[in-house]
Amino acid sequence: MIASTLISGLALGSMYGLMALGFHVTYAVSKTVNFSQGSSMMFGAVMGYTFSVTLGWPLIFAVIAALACCAVLGLAVERFLVRPFARRGSDAWLMATVAGGIVLDNVILFTFGKEPRSFSSPLAENAVDVFGVGAYPLQLIIPVVGLGIALGLALVTAHTRLGKAMLAAVQRPETARLMGVDTQAVIAAAFAISAVFAGIAGLLIAPLFSVSAGMGVVFGLKAFAAAIIGGIQSAWGVMLAGLIYGCVEAVTTAYIGSSYTQIVSFSAVILVLVTMPNGIFGRAEINKV
């Protein structure tokens, strides 16, 4: 049972981690997050379905176009739902992004349709044998993609001009501005990247689940939980927390029973926050006065 449980948990946890990375990216550069990450995930899946199934585009072009749409969505969220409030020092972006997500869910409900659709993939049709249990190839690919993106993000942050600009924007925004770094553009790029991560999660999960306007709601909540318990300032932390969260859910279901899954997993979140307020891999911020 353990192999089957871990395959389920790691695939699910990678999705939480990937979306939690989106929370991390924006928080790291602007101390704000997009609470409509679940809607961004749904948007990626819906656009992928629309381009691939409805319009009949080749899958690779459909995926690229869907992720481009997610990037535009992320830019729009930053420009219209975050920047006007953050600029005034207000925390109203929090509610604005939640509201934006609800608006998007309902727009999709009326345009895409009310019923869930099947977004089939050759990677989720025939199960392969892994340690004696059946698994779709997509379930094995998802954790690899999730960890690969976390690694890529770490490399970009450490070794590229954009990454250094992002670090500068968060550590010394005024100095960065004086040094010619367009901090506003960096923050906008972070929101675009965040929405793209959510879109990737949506495209990966769709063949295992279904595509519908409401598919991202619970995912967004659990991904935020992963971001908090991982330590939202740590890219590796949120990714690992996502994996742990997915495995805790799967192991609880398999060994204790599905009646207790939500009780155990969310109690674990509370326990972590009580004992480690900055998350498992987070560090306390020091404000010098």
Add this chain to the structure above:
Amino acid sequence: MKTVADLTCLTRRCFAVVAIAALTASALPAAAQETVKIGLIASLSGPSAKSGEAITRGLMLAIDEINQAGGLLGMPVELIRRDDENNPGKGLTAARELVQREGVAVLFGGLQTPVSLALVPYMNQSQVPFMGPWAAGTPITKNGADPNYIFRVSAVDEMVDIALVERAVAVHGAKNPGMMLINNPWGESNEKGLTAALEAKGMPTAGIERIEANDIDVVPQLTRLKEAGADTIFMVANVGPSAQVMKSLERMGWDVPVVSHWGPAGGRFSELAGPRAADVEMIQTFTFSGNDSPKAAATLDALMAMFPEITGPADVTPAVGIANAYDAMHLTALAITNAGSLDGPAIREGYYAIDTYEGLIKTYQTPFTPDDQDALGPEDYVFTRFIDGEIIPIE
């Protein structure tokens, strides 16, 4: 001599008087046109939207027939719909609006048991009859209220559960069945019903597992049942979670009989569940496929005429939604005629006074009594499968 200011004031007054007169005149025809309002609260969006649409179609067809025959109490019948989004709170808000503001004579609805259960106390308190054309939770009609304003033309969980156990034993030789139940009051209602039905046969259960509406992977739950030696699965869930159960079975390569409540009938189950969709044996109260009754043929023709997108039995999924709602509306019309008014308590008595009605599902003989407010029983159940997207009766 009037000043310019006086003239301006006079002109404004004249304009106000003319505007009020015009508004009143435009409102008059609406006020003069009295109607018998029938409310419907159901999931018109989300995974069960197709079921809500089916109920709507059944009601529209019956109302069209009633209006062509002269309406009720000399007035045309009007359908007013609200979407509960499968949310009990939204359902209750919509019920208050339809009862208090719209003044519906009878309220149909509650596609899902949790929504229906939320409406039951309010409807009994309001003394407005509530007619359930879908939700099968046992406590909906057996709610303990006296007087009880809740009626139903649909399956009833405790009777469905007996039928599911009978089939599992008779057809699949089940000795140690397991349960996959949606984690809500509907699942709870069936847990009680299935447990009681198994106890009555002296049978154990391999386990009882829960499914969340957004579960992507239910392999851990199924693995527990498999390791406990389950030889049959009883499935009680709506379209989305039922599809995830079948996908997970496919991934596990576990070929186990699945005997299901009617949840999968409410949407694109064939599309969502993949190749294992046809393996599900699912209870229904009615199918157009394989039904040779003249009434079924006439109703299908009428549906195709009213809804051009329906071209045959395969397009009428779920047929139970249409059939239950169609018969329930005609029975309601008889109740209102018996009552002779739109007074709630009188309509309730009117339901009890129905003698015989030749409906789509069957010929009803005294369908409602104060002791039994469910018009359908186990003798009306039929087992089916999804074949090429169509619900087909099986032996």
